[in-house]
Amino acid sequence: MAEAKRFVYADNAATTAVSPSVLRAMEPFYTTNYGNPSSLYSVGQKAKKALEEARRETAACLNAEPNEIFFTSGGSEADNWAIKGAAHLLAKKGKRHIVTTKFEHHAVLHACAALEKEGFEVTYLEVHRNGIVRPEEVEAAIREDTALVTVMYANNEIGTIQPIAEIGEICRRRGVWFHTDAVQAAGNVPIDVKAQNIDMLSISAHKFHGPKGVGLLYCKTGIALPNLIDGGAQERGRRAGTENVAGIVGLSAALREACAAMEERGERLAKMRDRLIGEALKIERSRLNGDAARRLPGNVSLCFEGIEGESLLLMLDFKGVCASSGSACTSGSLDPSHVLLAIGLPHEVAHGSLRLSFSDENTEEDVDYILSVLPGIVERLRAMSPLWETIQRNNIQYEIRDF
Amino acid sequence: MAYSEKVMEHFANPRNVGELPDANGIGEVGNPKCGDIMRMYIKVEDNVIKDVSFKTFGCGAAIATSSMATELVKGKTIDEALQLTNRAVMEALDGLPPVKVHCSVLAEQAIKAAVSDYYRRLGVDPTPIVGELHDCEEKACACGH
Numbered sequence: 001m002a003e004a005k006r007f008v009y010a011d012n013a014a015t016t017a018v019s020p021s022v023l024r025a026m027e028p029f030y031t032t033n034y035g036n037p038s039s040l041y042s043v044g045q046k047a048k049k050a051l052e053e054a055r056r057e058t059a060a061c062l063n064a065e066p067n068e069i070f071f072t073s074g075g076s077e078a079d080n081w082a083i084k085g086a087a088h089l090l091a092k093k094g095k096r097h098i099v100t101t102k103f104e105h106h107a108v109l110h111a112c113a114a115l116e117k118e119g120f121e122v123t124y125l126e127v128h129r130n131g132i133v134r135p136e137e138v139e140a141a142i143r144e145d146t147a148l149v150t151v152m153y154a155n156n157e158i159g160t161i162q163p164i165a166e167i168g169e170i171c172r173r174r175g176v177w178f179h180t181d182a183v184q185a186a187g188n189v190p191i192d193v194k195a196q197n198i199d200m201l202s203i204s205a206h207k208f209h210g211p212k213g214v215g216l217l218y219c220k221t222g223i224a225l226p227n228l229i230d231g232g233a234q235e236r237g238r239r240a241g242t243e244n245v246a247g248i249v250g251l252s253a254a255l256r257e258a259c260a261a262m263e264e265r266g267e268r269l270a271k272m273r274d275r276l277i278g279e280a281l282k283i284e285r286s287r288l289n290g291d292a293a294r295r296l297p298g299n300v301s302l303c304f305e306g307i308e309g310e311s312l313l314l315m316l317d318f319k320g321v322c323a324s325s326g327s328a329c330t331s332g333s334l335d336p337s338h339v340l341l342a343i344g345l346p347h348e349v350a351h352g353s354l355r356l357s358f359s360d361e362n363t364e365e366d367v368d369y370i371l372s373v374l375p376g377i378v379e380r381l382r383a384m385s386p387l388w389e390t391i392q393r394n395n396i397q398y399e400i401r402d403f
Numbered sequence: 404m405a406y407s408e409k410v411m412e413h414f415a416n417p418r419n420v421g422e423l424p425d426a427n428g429i430g431e432v433g434n435p436k437c438g439d440i441m442r443m444y445i446k447v448e449d450n451v452i453k454d455v456s457f458k459t460f461g462c463g464a465a466i467a468t469s470s471m472a473t474e475l476v477k478g479k480t481i482d483e484a485l486q487l488t489n490r491a492v493m494e495a496l497d498g499l500p501p502v503k504v505h506c507s508v509l510a511e512q513a514i515k516a517a518v519s520d521y522y523r524r525l526g527v528d529p530t531p532i533v534g535e536l537h538d539c540e541e542k543a544c545a546c547g548h
Contacts (some may be wrong), residue, residue, distance in 0.1 A: 034533070311461070347436040
């Protein structure tokens, strides 16, 4: 196989590289300041100080209070803790209903499914063709016995940004707790938990150039979630276990960096995103998934009729481009992604999906390169696709459902 | 999930891809909803598969198994081609990830579908010779389409 001309990592929604400055900030906590934050001697206290500084700094990025930040192993843990914790707490007051959406991350959907098995009721809201929840439908779904509303800040596959402030206002007014999975949003779009009336929020460090295996749950003062891990006094006794000090320092450094340059980077990435979308849509029978404007600056999600996403990814990989797809073959199941089905795409179209996601490290040259290889790959796969032949011969028009 | 080198090689350079203009047997299996369709073209002369080609919509394994299946039946008699099993296709590719086994089943069935079509064109009922075709093997495919 010929050597690829360029390496383009365009799967930053899956994970990102740890930035050099983040790595530098973390290193001392593996080598010199390796003490246990619970120890009284100085290397322990240095670690303790770094931990509390990280708590203050991450809180500041979200406009939260330091004592509202609980460090976790990542986004999935934070989601599970918030949703199951709030549900179990409020079930004691007879509230056994949860409102969420059809296109949440599996950490949320499967946590909700586990609660359904325990007898909780869950309403899954539609996200419509544009991939955006309607606040009035959130309001209409809230009942007397609703414990929690959980709606993601931005979708991981199609990048659409949800009306978080509007939903927060509704929940506050109706006296219902509001959790948002902000794993894709953090560091990319502004978050203000006070102004947006967010009660709980999940973040994962590796999505914005921090390390894997560390995240946080913001939990508003006054919400006393049940302990996640019983044991020592770490995280105010709610999540016991010696803290991942280096990881937490990395999370804090990465979030600060991401938030400091957010606006400038957002503008740059959105320009790249829109150019890539505009050019890629010149390929016949292609479409953009999700709202064109209300989407993460680095997210491009497309479907190409007549081809299958995994083949597309493998061929892009031959050319040095890393991307992802919501096709069944890449999900490890036989159905395409629940996100693409939730925005009304028929299976046949959803199988041909492609997600390209950019970060700080991507450039306009990356977009040029992707655009130089993508049309040829689509053409090559279509040339060997009997489905493409059928689509063209019968001029098949796929119906996009509008829920 | 990781593909063998052989799967990747057949995916990157598929053999016998495209239409066969003078085919006298064409078979298609699979379903666009499931995400894979295989179409096999055969040119039979004197009971021998003189030429064969395929067109496939599907994942890397679907394309690689199609390619390998055409290689395995080329130049063989119809009887020999009908002996081709999905296991043989898999083994020739140095294995497939468990979730991709159904692709090899499709490849086997696509060959049988092409042979069936060849017999039908001759006015011969293929069922006693080829057997029943089932392109969505129950265990391999739970898609329900």
